Amino acid sequence: MNSAFASWQFWALLSAAFAALTAIFAKVGVENVNSDFATLIRTAIILAVLGVIIAATRQFQPLGNISVKTWGFLTLSGLATGASWLCYFRALKLGNAAQVAPIDKLSVVLVAVFAVVFLGERLSGANWLGVVLIAAGAVLIGYKA
Structure with a gap:
């Protein structure tokens, strides 16, 4: 595997680039739709894409092999992510992307x-x-x- 692909810095920079695009795309996307409904659409798309990636790369793991602690923290993380996305889309609906994103x-x-x-x-x-x-x-x- 290429050393760049094994580097956390590479993936973090890619994450930042996609996060920037997220702000721009979302700002346009929430223009004529309720921000909570826009978040639902975004989440459904993310689930579908991740499902395809997991299936294509055969990374599925038996759910029973995941510890209670892991389930608990992933649940908390999911709830925090959902709350963050709802707040972020609402902020984008109300404000300018160039100001919302930095505060986020x-x-x-x-x-x-x-x-x-x-x-x-x-x-x-x-x-x-x-x-x-x-x-x-x-x-x-x-x-x-």
């Missing part, structure tokens, strides 16, 4: 804080400076003068 990306700051508090991860001084700069940048971009 304050999640990066919250992930860093939550990872330290709940997961016991450690961040260096340079890491914390980056967190502060991301927060400041998101607020500055999201601010409508």
Whole structure:
């Protein structure tokens, strides 16, 4: 396998690019439809695409082999994702994509804080400076003068 495809940095950058496209496509997509219904359509499409990927790559796992702890945390993650998407689409319906998306990306700051508090991860001084700069940048971009 190519080393780029095995790199978390490659996949994280690809994720950022797709997230940016998500904001643009969603802003246009929610223009003439209820934001919650738009989220339902988006979710159905994601489920269908993932179903095809799992089937094509034969990655399906027996559901009984998944631990209760894993089920619990994946359920919580799914609920948080759903809530995030509902809020994001509502914000896009009401605001400009160029302002909504940066505020949404304050999640990066919250992930860093939550990872330290709940997961016991450690961040260096340079890491914390980056967190502060991301927060400041998101607020500055999201601010409508």
